[in-house]
Amino acid sequence: MGKTADMTTAQETIIDTLHRMGKPQKFIAKEAGCSQSAVSKHINGKSSGREKCGRRRCTSKRDDRGLQRILKQRRFKNLAEIQKEWTEAGVTASKTTTFRRIREMGYSCRVPRVKPLLNQSQRRKRLNWAKEKKDWTVGQWSKVLFSDESKVCLSFGNQGPRVWRKTGEEQNPSCLRSSVKYPQSVMIWGAMSSAGVGKLCFLKSKVTATVYQNVLEDFMIPSAEDLYGDADFIFQQDLAPAHTARSTKTWFDAHAITVLDWPANSPDLNPIENLWGILKRKMRGTRPNNKEELTASIKEMWASITPMQCHSLIASMPRRIKAVIKAKGFPTKY
Template sequence: MIGYKKSLSEWQCLSEVKMGRGSPIPPMLRRKIVEQYQKGVSQRKIAKSLKLSSSTVHNIIQRFRESGTISVRKGQGRKTILDARDLRALRRHCITYRNATVMEITTWAQEYFQKTLSVNTIHRAIRRCRLKLYRSKKKPYLNMIQKRRRFLWAKAHLKWTVAKWKTVLWSDESKFEVLFGKLGCHVIRTKEDKDNPSCYQCSVQKPASLMVWGCMSACGMGSLHIWKGTINAERYIQVLEQHMLPSRCRLFQGRPCIFQHDNARLHTASITTSWLRRRRIRVLKWPACSPDLSPIENIWRIIKRKMRQRRPKTVEQLEACIRQEWDNIPIPKLE
């Protein structure tokens, strides 16, 4: 007898397994066949109880008689069209050309391997290479000079303490759109629901939107301003006077602080820099194309996630929702 024990419920589950044509019989099911055979059960009854063909049961028992094992013979079954060497070449190609489509990879593979290959075959082969197709993350383009400046900026501020970073007043602008049906490109449906209106992704040519300015620090949230009309340096200075200065006084209460904004043109305009010098406002030097370094980007991300959940239908509703979520940001999250 083969030393293998299974509970009755597990054997019942095995007997209900439906094997595809040409699929190998699982080892547990092979052991069950041999055990039944050693108990004197006929091959016909074994096949009927396990819902297998008589020829399958006979072949497994014959294999056990001849070799004393229940394992599948090596080389049994259909060979893969791509061997291990081919898969290594495929993996190198996929890593070299990461943005290639499966169709492009299939065309290359047919020419390189001189074999007839389908898209599904290549797709399965890519998975066998432990690779998977993902949607690329978006990030700002950085040239070598910008990368160097980001590195030097990070190195210069490496020894800043938490208390030092808490003296920074962070500011930024962000654009919010009325989302309509723009929640993503995926929908869960059946094949027959392709023309169901609830499965459509609605889109408009120019969605209604709002440009928002805000500031924050570890002490709390500052003012939020909704831009109306054209944005230029003169209007930006008005926002600084009407919203940034009061926020600085309220959050820091006369303590020294550092103002941060990025290198947008209206921020670096001569009249803007002159106004900041006259007001004796210390400005944090900022490397270009570095939104990921500013914590206020996390605030915008939180609010936009809330907008996707609340789904405002009009610009008025969008503005009200933005202001409400801005005021609801807790101080522990800012710290």
């Protein structure tokens, strides 16, 4: 006589048919060619269904909702702190159970994205700026010469605390870690357009208004001539003090250079920020041992950036604008 697990589809069909006809199990077992107990298990299992085996769940749906509230309010707490706060609310659960419930909810412990801290006024200005520029085409953005300073390190430090978040919550304001500008290291100034990169400047001192105007004279103007020739262009810069100084504004007026209005703390709107990322990823395999080797590596990697890469970044500007509008001024994924 066959066991329930060994039943064929034909046997199960015979059992189901004869059972619906009201035949006794002994008769069904004989016709199906299996034991009466196998017939009984098949009929009872199919008609009533058996509950899942295993230990009973130790937390209720209400307990789980409480854990989810803790996670949303305490994004940067570690597992031990979350488990402690959950048990203090009257729930009996180990760290393993806590971790399992967190994973069931779709959360994972990740390194948070670092974004500038934006106050309400800055978010409002970013949103208004994006709405003003939402109809600009890629062709119009191609006339903009984007610029920025950046630092390149010999080594990278600790990534910092981790954050509990779900897939798709990378840009959620409660999941972001605020960054601090101007850390110590080699500082460089660069510019880019859809036609390629400009000349690179290594900054050896604090960027004052005078130093910045020298950078513009010696590096920005030659870059614009190389990338635009005699065509008109618009210059982009952030709102660093040296950039917005009265003497710097006078310098731009004297050279008849149009400067693009720019919202504060908005690196996600500047495609050159992504270019810095490309540069630094290219340098991961170089492993320079000192500042001289670092400088040489930067020059080599900067020269290897292609016009196609630059054009692709400039072409993302309309999408960046839409993302800022959708985020209502908050930081975006760019």
